[in-house]
Amino acid sequence: MSPRKTLNIGLVGCGFMGRAHSSAFLRVNQFFDCDAQPVLKAVCARNPAAAEAFAANWGYQTFTTDWRDLVARRDIDLIDIASPNDTHAEIAIAAAEAGKMVMCEKPLGRNVAETRKIVAAVEAAGRANMVWYNYRRIPAVSLARRLIDEGKLGRVFHYRAKFLQDWTISADLPQGGAGAWRLDASVAGSGVAGDLLAHCIDTAMWLNGPIDTVTAMTETFVRERTHAATGKRQEVTIDDAAAFLARFANRSLATFEATRYARGHKAQYTFEINGETASISWDLHDLNRLQYFDHRDEDQVRGWRSLHVTDSGHPYMKRWWVPGLQIGYEHSFVHQVADFLESLSSGEPASPTFREAMATDLVTDAVLRSARSGRWEEVER
């Protein structure tokens, strides 16, 4: 057993995603035997106390309140961006220009212009890069992809996805500030479109190919909120809910929906694909299961199969416990790091690269354009 190469990480952002990434960097080689070992060199957050506490908690060697410190350090190999959306472009571009590998939370930019700039810079740098569309690496979702690649579905007729939450229904919820930047369009870029639909779109294109055209609607149910920092009432400009119809390049039809106003759902991300010979569906609220229907089964015992995706033959699962024992949400991040480390060894880019992730932002953009125009809009390429 030769010692592993180190991969020195500089993390920007110590919120929910900063925790999920840190956990993944620390655990990956306890379960996946990769050639490289992430080392938590430094973390950056605007609030120094928060940065210090985060560093202590996760074992980062140092902390800073200026992300430029991370980019400037010679001993940092990879900048991981887990800060709010309005910071992505500046940090990613600087990191790329400094020759760092880059990872970034989704969506890349607040709008297509930002996204294109980010991708151009990262591609010019030519270093390994990846966007955290972690749901691809939930074993049940990875299994869905495998089954499709094996041709089990045949021609696809339908795709449908939704991402339902209910956390912004109360009109008393403030917007803006550290805790609620996702409600502030100037920071987030959009509401559920970039936050939730983006996940639906990324998975959809990964499983079913490019989307050509869309027609969409968006709605803001609560039109005015108090700003968390200023205490002032101000207009809400994000989309609280969004839905769209789409046509894929493979001629299949789709419906997509995302909202933060679906009472009873905390993070119900679901998708279903109907093919000529088989269908698949999945629900994040039961993330270890994949529903599978195979029309080629003998007539009288044909039915939807509830696959408990915990067997050693299922994607990633051999590395964890024993068949029947479930894993959770956070494991998808471990898998994503494992695949990234594997990509460094193989030279084959880990998916989705920034370029691949840009395709999702382009669909989101078409959705928002259509919601304004009231027409079908083409997705840019």
Added chain:
Amino acid sequence: MSPRKTLNIGLVGCGFMGRAHSSAFLRVNQFFDCDAQPVLKAVCARNPAAAEAFAANWGYQTFTTDWRDLVARRDIDLIDIASPNDTHAEIAIAAAEAGKMVMCEKPLGRNVAETRKIVAAVEAAGRANMVWYNYRRIPAVSLARRLIDEGKLGRVFHYRAKFLQDWTISADLPQGGAGAWRLDASVAGSGVAGDLLAHCIDTAMWLNGPIDTVTAMTETFVRERTHAATGKRQEVTIDDAAAFLARFANRSLATFEATRYARGHKAQYTFEINGETASISWDLHDLNRLQYFDHRDEDQVRGWRSLHVTDSGHPYMKRWWVPGLQIGYEHSFVHQVADFLESLSSGEPASPTFREAMATDLVTDAVLRSARSGRWEEVER
């Protein structure tokens, strides 16, 4: 116990729906104690052998191959139309003009022009009339309406419905003829729009009020089929699949979808409604259950409740067996007849009347218009 008044029925059509209606007329007073007793006077079908066998099976006193015979008979009170869509207008109008009560399968006409004529004639006649949107009378669906009427949901944000089937995927399936008239646009008027979406739309407006605007897409996956009667290849002109986005008058948003190309689903009609304080969902494949989420529940025990709608306090259920024992699809027709008979006693029209049912055809029309125009279309009133 005074003897019941008779209600003499003349049925047109002896297919699937003819059977369901006949069963309901025969059973209604074994379980519901109504003032009137349907009497199966006569049945009409184009094929005399089929008509005779049907009459023998269900106890119709006579049969005929010409529906005009039924309309002409003095001893028939009610004409029930269960024949293909291209016959609805002519029969309904003649029956109305003859002063008969009329019941009709959905959709009313093949297009809005037909529907308007039918409704005008029936309303001019001023007799009791009803369209067989039977799903309203499944106890779980009736319970949904009751919960909404009680105000349990609060302001509604979202409605979503779909009706998924898979029976036309095979390209070898013929179109046209007695067995496959639903694939022939000249007979059916449309494909899934009038057949399946119509059910979704009727329930939706019954539960959530009028729909204002829609944007839609339709698709024909198999473009050419052999005609069942002529053996010739011909273009398929129905919509195999349809989906639309909608805005209700109450400002809630909706997605609707219907298809006959969703492998794994035979008759999966589902809907979900998300309100500010509660949500509801239902699935025809588990028709005795209603899913209910109430946000006012104590935090730690808040969850989706699976209501097994078989208790004596649930709509219609006191009349059947004992709590816990399920009923089936066909019982919804019994309930609809019971409500119709009750309406004759009370003078309060049984819902949906022809006028109410026309609202559904108007939405379907807007959907088909939008699928052609690529724009949002207003629903006519």
Added chain:
Amino acid sequence: MSPRKTLNIGLVGCGFMGRAHSSAFLRVNQFFDCDAQPVLKAVCARNPAAAEAFAANWGYQTFTTDWRDLVARRDIDLIDIASPNDTHAEIAIAAAEAGKMVMCEKPLGRNVAETRKIVAAVEAAGRANMVWYNYRRIPAVSLARRLIDEGKLGRVFHYRAKFLQDWTISADLPQGGAGAWRLDASVAGSGVAGDLLAHCIDTAMWLNGPIDTVTAMTETFVRERTHAATGKRQEVTIDDAAAFLARFANRSLATFEATRYARGHKAQYTFEINGETASISWDLHDLNRLQYFDHRDEDQVRGWRSLHVTDSGHPYMKRWWVPGLQIGYEHSFVHQVADFLESLSSGEPASPTFREAMATDLVTDAVLRSARSGRWEEVER
């Protein structure tokens, strides 16, 4: 189409089961094309007003308050016993001695001595006979039997069944009288053992063969109740709950349980069978579904299949509606009558005959003996 032979029915009992049987006799030939047609000749009930109303409701030609009238009539072919358990023996024996065909609700007798006498008399008469273990004829349960007969399960290791209700939890519920004779041991013979376990045992032996030995416990949770008729407090002597372990002749192991004290369950009859190559489970609360697991499936898509038992290839279902549309509890009785009529044509007895049904009473008897002795008890043959 030659006219059907008539089968003249005399029904004893007009409670819940009387309704279910009557419904089945009336409907059978609307859906199943049998050689014989049941004719509702006469019904008997102790209360004349109830008997008259029941006759009017279901179309019985006459009614009586003395079952001996039915047995004495030459024009009655079959006596159907749906009255409380304490009447079964006397009526069945008299009917048999009068040369009638006999059908009887379960359990046959209040105890093994009664059951043996009944079976001896009916067998001596040599006429067609059947006991209403209707759950065998729910399509999903019949499908389970078919899959087992096809050898899909291989060697069976485990069987487990339970029947959970909650209707007697309240200590205020009276015992005895017309509405509550199931709580009166002198009428019912036993509590849940004969009422609920009997169903579990019948299905189990039908699917998995004879039971050799059992060890059991019973409990009476509410020890004293007011008698419905006398208003006096008296001891409760039935078993409120019963559970037993069993060994089948095929060496498989079993657990059985029945209770009326399981809050949240109205009629949750479930069973599961685990074989070497496949497993099956079923739940009366979702009676149209059968769960099926086949170990021979390809590894990565191996899972429990939810069979929606509504396809035309499923037992009995071709006769009803179209695939995807559910039937209910009462249809099992229609199927049982259809099979009985078929048996009259074929000469092959319809299952379970009185002799076959006796096997269930013998297991129930061993269960009650074991509950008293605290030991394993052999099942008599």
Added chain:
Amino acid sequence: MSPRKTLNIGLVGCGFMGRAHSSAFLRVNQFFDCDAQPVLKAVCARNPAAAEAFAANWGYQTFTTDWRDLVARRDIDLIDIASPNDTHAEIAIAAAEAGKMVMCEKPLGRNVAETRKIVAAVEAAGRANMVWYNYRRIPAVSLARRLIDEGKLGRVFHYRAKFLQDWTISADLPQGGAGAWRLDASVAGSGVAGDLLAHCIDTAMWLNGPIDTVTAMTETFVRERTHAATGKRQEVTIDDAAAFLARFANRSLATFEATRYARGHKAQYTFEINGETASISWDLHDLNRLQYFDHRDEDQVRGWRSLHVTDSGHPYMKRWWVPGLQIGYEHSFVHQVADFLESLSSGEPASPTFREAMATDLVTDAVLRSARSGRWEEVER
């Protein structure tokens, strides 16, 4: 933030449980802010290469092949026993006598005599101790306990539990050796009784109090296997399956079952409790959910609630991600360590202590005695 005290760990065993414990020690303070910090000082395994690799993987400072080294070290505070059952007694007693804190996998001993000796030694030592009945700490199970403590269930009538696996069905599976010691009675003490029933019993008594008496059966389906090490055929002496009926001290009735021959189930541990006013059920295969039925709900909306136990108000969940996102099996071990560390601060023992865990071994013993005697057996105290 004062620095945490260290708690130096010496782990014995580097199999499945060794991994689960190590993961928990490492993660606990990343999510739970405890006063003490576990430090992985040393690991012991018989195979030196395995021990070395394990130490490298998890960050143990040293490794050894002799557990006595760990007990002898002054700088180790706690001995954690995760080795096969036949080693528990010797190690636990030595560790206790050396004044160490002790944690041990379940069951404690291979038989009651061993268990009693272990408990006597550990209690004499007077140091903190805990047995790894980790399922108590799955949030849904902890929530069940909380609801019971709040009195939501009222008087309990029924308890039922089962633990179903299918991994030993193949007769080709060897017994004995490192990989299959669970099939070797001389090492494991018993088969499913100590391995799987033990979990069911522990949870049951934690939720519902002591068990008084049991009647049981066990079975060995495959009677002879090849020994993994010697290659010789030899008799199988473990119990492949076990089931028992029980009476709790609170007069409720129970059924329990465990097997490794239930095709289709990998680790399906389920329990259900029926109380006068509410019922609860749970399934390890959907470990983030708790099913809850409350009879006090309004009639028409009364139903089983599927609680997605991922909200911040649910046990332990505030420490993890955001509502709606699931955790997995391994997190129960983190919770158990967190509770243990908390107990060191509070002085209140973490449950279950060795003494508490002995109660489970006493029930298991009664089960095995009953399986031999064929009678009801009292549980020792």
